[in-house]
Amino acid sequence: MAEVEIRAVSKAFRRTHAVVDLSLSVGDGEFVALLGPTGAGKTTALRLVAGLETPDSGSIRIGGRDVTGDAPADRDVAFVFQQYSLYPHLSVFENMAFALRAPIRRVPEAEIRAKVQEVARLLHIETKLHNKATQLSGGQMQRVAIGRALVRSPSIYLMDEPLSSLDAKLRGEMRLELKRIQTDLGATILYVTHDQTEAMTMASRIGVVEAGRLMQIGTPREIYENPINAHVAARLGQPMINLLPAALFAGIPPGAKTIGARTEHLMIARSGGDVSATVTRVEHLGDQSHLHLDLGGRPVVTLADPEARLGPGDMVSLRLNKPLLFDAAGGRVAA
Incomplete structure (x- = not known):
């Protein structure tokens, strides 16, 4: 794992300013959540860290190394998307092992098997390894998508609302599972969500984002008790303030x-x-x-x-x- 630093990064798409002068650090082993409504710029921030977008200004450092101009494959990050994005014709094992078999890595087959089985046990899907992805429930497919990222052991995990398509009961269970796994692995996670419950129950720090700007960052308790303005105050609390x-x-x-x-x-x-x-x-x-x-x-x-x-x-x-x-x-x- 490694520290990630976003330094004064901005990104615009034509006349739309998706990210504006964003500065944020994610410490080694820390779970940081970006919380905000749809269109706030949260996903763009993740894509900038992943290298899927290029910033108009500013820089991004991972483990002390400037990766602003690096290709995604050279950044040592793993991205968990909102949709499962599994290969339907492959088994659970093959889906999870896919990234480890890329030519850029060349991980030995015995090591791949051991790693996939270890992560499958963490996610409680070890009995599903031989199933096709299409034979799984929604919650199991999301576990496979998360597992495909976990086997990589990257510097940072980038997660774009991975639980939003699950039903309420399953979301609650997956929140507990994901936080347990993050704690057990000491993983560094930058997580995007519009769900205040996800942010407050899982993150060590929350960054509240609005119109591409980071309004405030702090622990869940700090954000809840001492919001910097009315907008931040309205993002947390049930019922709403x-x-x-x-x-x-x-x-x-x-x-x-x-x-x-x-x-x-x-x-x-x-x-x-x-x-x-x-x-x-x-x-x-x-x-x-x-x-x-x-x-x-x-x-x-x-x-x-x-x-x-x-x-x-x-x-x-x-x-x-x-x-x-x-x-x-x-x-x-x-x-």
Whole structure:
């Protein structure tokens, strides 16, 4: 494994600026996730590291070596794509061994067999090695795609939303598996996702990306508790943070125009709070409920005790508890 450094890299496609002045380092053995919506430039950033795209400016270093002008095959990276991209006519074993048999590597056959079997055990697909790729379930195919990268033992693994096509239950299982494998191998991973749960549960650091720019990078806890602006605050948290006009509440510091209220920032009671709101809907989710409120014509969503006997039309009282504050431009304001 090796450290990867992206230094002031920019990339445009005609008039579209996909990546703008991106600087980022991924430490040896670190799991870094780039989090952002579709079109934010996340995949382009991966393709630049892989050598599938050439930057307009800036440089990329892997293991201290400048690889900006190197071909993809010379960069020692492995790419896991969003789609499985398996060879359907080959067995699981042959799919995983394919990269090791390339003329540029010439790995001995005994070593290939041992490596594939070792990685198959890690991924719990050792009993499927003789199956054709078309005989596998979606989750098994994704494991094979990940395994094909793992057998390479490259400097860095680049993963482009590899779990997005799986169902919710399987995504949860694969998140745990992928994090376990990364920890066991000490692998260096740069991972792209639009799913905040994937980023928060797997990554050691999260980089929030918007319109090709890296807005903020930090541990999941740092990004959640101390977002640099309202956009970053809105990327993490379930239910989504409530962004409300400061004028709705009394005692807000000067300069704060927007209040960012997560569920832990809102105290709910029948009376005695700062403002009153009307319940519009209750979503019962078992151990908790999502409470939808109307606060002065503004929608608010928070969590409520499922034992609370609240229903549409009920009045509740809200009190703020150390919320996040933002100025008119969305920048963070000190409480």
